[in-house]
Amino acid sequence: MPELRKPYLLYLGDAQYPTDAKTACGLRDWCRTDVVGEWSLPAATVSVGVPRLSPADAAAQGAGSLVIGIASVGGKLPDAWVPDLLAAIESGLDIVSGMHTRLTSFPALVQAAAARGVRLVDVRHSDQTFPAGTGAKRTGMRIATVGTDCALGKKYSALALTNALHARGQKATFRATGQTGIMIAGSGVAIDAVVADFIAGAAETLSPDNDPDHYDVIEGQGALFHPAYAGVTLGLLHGSQPDWIVLCHDPSRKTIEYRPDFPIPPLGEAAKHYLQAARITNRAVRLAGVSINSSSLSDTEWDEYRDVVSRELGVPVCDPLRGGLDPIVSRVLGVE
Amino acid sequence: MPELRKPYLLYLGDAQYPTDAKTACGLRDWCRTDVVGEWSLPAATVSVGVPRLSPADAAAQGAGSLVIGIASVGGKLPDAWVPDLLAAIESGLDIVSGMHTRLTSFPALVQAAAARGVRLVDVRHSDQTFPAGTGAKRTGMRIATVGTDCALGKKYSALALTNALHARGQKATFRATGQTGIMIAGSGVAIDAVVADFIAGAAETLSPDNDPDHYDVIEGQGALFHPAYAGVTLGLLHGSQPDWIVLCHDPSRKTIEYRPDFPIPPLGEAAKHYLQAARITNRAVRLAGVSINSSSLSDTEWDEYRDVVSRELGVPVCDPLRGGLDPIVSRVLGVE
Numbered sequence: 127m128p129e130l131r132k133p134y135l136l137y138l139g140d141a142q143y144p145t146d147a148k149t150a151c152g153l154r155d156w157c158r159t160d161v162v163g164e165w166s167l168p169a170a171t172v173s174v175g176v177p178r179l180s181p182a183d184a185a186a187q188g189a190g191s192l193v194i195g196i197a198s199v200g201g202k203l204p205d206a207w208v209p210d211l212l213a214a215i216e217s218g219l220d221i222v223s224g225m226h227t228r229l230t231s232f233p234a235l236v237q238a239a240a241a242r243g244v245r246l247v248d249v250r251h252s253d254q255t256f257p258a259g260t261g262a263k264r265t266g267m268r269i270a271t272v273g274t275d276c277a278l279g280k281k282y283s284a285l286a287l288t289n290a291l292h293a294r295g296q297k298a299t300f301r302a303t304g305q306t307g308i309m310i311a312g313s314g315v316a317i318d319a320v321v322a323d324f325i326a327g328a329a330e331t332l333s334p335d336n337d338p339d340h341y342d343v344i345e346g347q348g349a350l351f352h353p354a355y356a357g358v359t360l361g362l363l364h365g366s367q368p369d370w371i372v373l374c375h376d377p378s379r380k381t382i383e384y385r386p387d388f389p390i391p392p393l394g395e396a397a398k399h400y401l402q403a404a405r406i407t408n409r410a411v412r413l414a415g416v417s418i419n420s421s422s423l424s425d426t427e428w429d430e431y432r433d434v435v436s437r438e439l440g441v442p443v444c445d446p447l448r449g450g451l452d453p454i455v456s457r458v459l460g461v462e
Numbered sequence: 463m464p465e466l467r468k469p470y471l472l473y474l475g476d477a478q479y480p481t482d483a484k485t486a487c488g489l490r491d492w493c494r495t496d497v498v499g500e501w502s503l504p505a506a507t508v509s510v511g512v513p514r515l516s517p518a519d520a521a522a523q524g525a526g527s528l529v530i531g532i533a534s535v536g537g538k539l540p541d542a543w544v545p546d547l548l549a550a551i552e553s554g555l556d557i558v559s560g561m562h563t564r565l566t567s568f569p570a571l572v573q574a575a576a577a578r579g580v581r582l583v584d585v586r587h588s589d590q591t592f593p594a595g596t597g598a599k600r601t602g603m604r605i606a607t608v609g610t611d612c613a614l615g616k617k618y619s620a621l622a623l624t625n626a627l628h629a630r631g632q633k634a635t636f637r638a639t640g641q642t643g644i645m646i647a648g649s650g651v652a653i654d655a656v657v658a659d660f661i662a663g664a665a666e667t668l669s670p671d672n673d674p675d676h677y678d679v680i681e682g683q684g685a686l687f688h689p690a691y692a693g694v695t696l697g698l699l700h701g702s703q704p705d706w707i708v709l710c711h712d713p714s715r716k717t718i719e720y721r722p723d724f725p726i727p728p729l730g731e732a733a734k735h736y737l738q739a740a741r742i743t744n745r746a747v748r749l750a751g752v753s754i755n756s757s758s759l760s761d762t763e764w765d766e767y768r769d770v771v772s773r774e775l776g777v778p779v780c781d782p783l784r785g786g787l788d789p790i791v792s793r794v795l796g797v798e
Contacts (some may be wrong), residue, residue, distance in 0.1 A: 261689030261721055322661050323654035325693040353597030353700050353743050357661040361693025385597055388742070402735075406724070407689050 131190025150195025329365025467526025486531025665701025
């Protein structure tokens, strides 16, 4: 994955529903200073509240890439968007997409990009090759977010932890393993697109040797208890060789999303399994804390839930949106 | 992976060392009736003891494919072999290779194969796409071989179990997940070449619904304790949803091969971790037995070792080459 060219122009296509603009919202929220504006078709009814700029105006303001900020149904890139993408290419912008459909499957885009000397970057796909994992210990500290399921806050928690470490004056880098994370960071590895034999090796590549007091905060993927994706989760965990793990959970979810026959284990058991798996490549791994998406709980319920889980696991229990993750950072820094 | 065209002509290139011919020996040992003969360059000094036949003669005797039976250093396919491969194509044989170098990277082979209407099959690579795993329960029984490390008998044990089931009059199919296994079976999925997101889905595809009294015996890959390959192991295990697992081990190995800093856990612990992981997709999974490569042990040592492990784990402990795996099959069939 080449380093993405920031800053970004966010493209919203013909989006009708705010939820379609999840990727654009993530970029606005997590790397606002890297966003110059947004652009869309006349049919669009959605805005993410940043200045409206044509590709030419965005380029004039220094934009490096147009980023497709929409997760359309089925991940297909509609033909109706192509004229806007061609205009962006003409203005000298790279095009960055996390869609299933590859940008390179549109001959018109390929031709125009080649002629203009800009790149078409499909962050969901990986043409990069990686070595097999070695398991060799790397310098620097690593924190991995892991979860009881997919899509419950592992990226969000890793970004919030990185910010909380920065706020304490620590050296820390968010390491992205999924498409939105990669767009936010400007680099990373779409770990689920790697050839199976090289999952751990790709994860090793993602967080190389660093200063002893530097923290890599690695975005987790999937879940060890997920019937489809646990292999990705385990390989990523092994290659990350974390010193600390942060367990992410949503208490409203009792079973794996879309797979109601697969129960989510109790948090204590989930933490035990993650630590056991992580010990393969780092015997000193510890649980730093639990990051909860508590949006389903009232204030009273959240207070009670937090106390119960915290007593049971003996670690800080936080919600990044309800008080932040600072207690977890305190534990990591040994200043509890 | 298309079904391979049997029977095979084994190609030995310019092999100088019997160990280079591991693939050819595996095919001779496990599917002798599918092998019409062998062919090699004049420089070769190795034979696997089957009739010597030119590609033209092999084709005349009904051969469907020339299979490269050599694992060369670095997995590269030497240019010196190309004339023999062209002669095989000319005779109407498919070419089957497990090398890292793709057959399709030789334009002369691609051209000749297209002109003659035969296939170039790279079993190490996968252009097949798979769905994500669903975790849905499939009909039929499944036995998975798992191991404490790579390369210590998981394929061998799965083949021996399949034969032992057949000898008892049971319906059983060996399901191949690695290149030599695929050549032996004539079909399968090179699971480590699948895109990470689809490991479990590919494994689900490999052992579809079957008769309730039919056994799929699935070749394991890697090891849960391996710093590079555990992701493949776990995804394959989940997708296989085995009713029984057979744990394969070599007591002379104390650490993971090529990774001396990674100890192999005690057998009881290894079995516990595999059962725990397998329960995600099959809560009824049980340990069927332990398959040992006991070549490092004297007869007395083996007797003692077998008794100790068998007492500790409460299951049959066997060596496929030293008495066979029949006690494990008895346990699976409930006729202990």
